[in-house]
Amino acid sequence: MNKITLLIVLAMGVNAFSQDTIMPLWPKDKIPNHVASLEKEEHVMEDILRISTVQEPTIEVYLPSKKNATGQAVVIFPGGGYRILAYDWEGTDIAKFLNSxxxxxxxxxxxxxxxxxxTHQEDVPLIDAQRALRLVRSKAEAFHIxxxxxxxxxxxxxxxLASTLGTHFEEKVYTPIDDVDTRSARPDFMVLCYPVITFGESSTHGGSQExxxxxxxxxxxxxxxxNEKQVSSNTPPTFLLHATDDKSVPVENSLVFYRALVKNNVPATMHIYPNGGHGFSLATKDKYLRGWTEQMFEWIESLE
Structure with missing residues (x-):
């Protein structure tokens, strides 16, 4: 094999891998509740990557090396008030960190x-969340998980959205379209970071609800x-993380969910930090707060 041929083969391999890491959630022209419109997906890169008006939902897959792989996987839902997705800050950065x-x-x-x-916009995020969990489960062998x-x-x-998935995984919000939809949409565990949980209360995040x-x-x-009203004994074990001084999504959101989990005998742990505000992601610049990730890893290990 000469150098030119070798470079072509290597390039093809890189391209194939790149294409495999981002996968559409739905077959083309079969996206539930979708209506053709003039809306266009927007990506704005400033301090973080903000994605809005998503039209074609996807999963982006980050896998550790086979030698380091534990077999565990986490499906990540970035925040953004149901208005945008903080896609790298609370998405791809988290996935890369999990890989470590x-x-x-x-x-x-x-x-x-x-x-x-x-149509029925209130169902759409849950529709995509159920499909994402099912799609990842259907790819378990390929992803070595x-x-x-x-x-x-x-x-x-x-x-x-993650807590909605964990409490509404059996709810039929779309018509099955292929073999992927025969899989369970129930997560095996949940990690909820400064989550919006309750609606219609003074402690809710008004923007997310609206x-x-x-x-x-x-x-x-x-x-x-x-979602604190939707917890059952079949809700997955849950790790909750919040800061007391969160002015955007009050800590009461995590507290009411924790109480509902305990009431239903669901294994739960909660870490409330005095300071941190809202939207701190990995908190890499806070020597105290950044310890939450080790707490999470230890908890995930304890589930086995």
């Missing part, structure tokens, strides 16, 4: 509620998506 511990990280670019390009060790992780409004349910929610929707 041998855990596969899969970032979901889920659709954000839209009255223009969707255990199909029974797949967690859901979310930040802020992404935490609301963006998901509109200013005039349909009857029953506030209770349906107040």
């Amino acid at each position: 511990k041998g855990i596969a990280g899969i970032v979901v670019k889920y659709r954000l509620p839209s009255s223009v390009s969707q 255990d199909p029974n060790k797949i967690g859901a992780m979310g930040f802020s409004a992404g935490g609301h 963006n998901l349910l509109t200013k005039d929610p349909k009857p029953g929707m506030v209770d349906r998506f107040s």
Whole structure:
């Protein structure tokens, strides 16, 4: 094989890998609740990458080396108030960090509620979340992961979506379209970081509620998506993280979910830090707060 041929082969291999790491959630032209419109997906890169008006949801897959792999995987839902996705800050950066511990990280670019390009917009994020979990489970062999060790992780409004998945995984919000949809959408565990949990209360995040349910929610929707009211004995074991001084999403959100988990005998742990505010991600510049990641890894290990 000469040098030119070798370079072509290597280039093809790199391209194939790149294409494999980002996968569409849905087959072309089969995206549930989608309506053709003039809306276009937008990517804005400033201090972080902000993605809005998602039209074609995807998963972006980050895998550790086979030698380091634990077999565990985490499906990650970035936050952004159901208005944008803080895609690297609470998505790809998290996936890469998980890889350092041998855990596969899969970032979901889920659709954000839209009255223009969707029907029943309140269901759309959950539709994509269920599909993402099922798709990852269907790829367990290819990703070298255990199909029974797949967690859901979310930040802020992404935490609301992850907790919605963990409490509504059996809810039929779309018509199955292929073999992927025969898999369970139940996460095996949840990691909820400064999550939005409750709606219709003084402690809720008004922007997340309005963006998901509109200013005039349909009857029953506030209770349906107040996830502390939807916890059952089959809700996955949960790790909760919050800061007491969070002014955007009050710590009461984690507290009410923790109490609901305990009431239903669901294994749960909660770490409340005195300071940190909202949206601190990995907290790499805070010598005290950044310890939350080790707490999480130890907890995940304890589940085995």
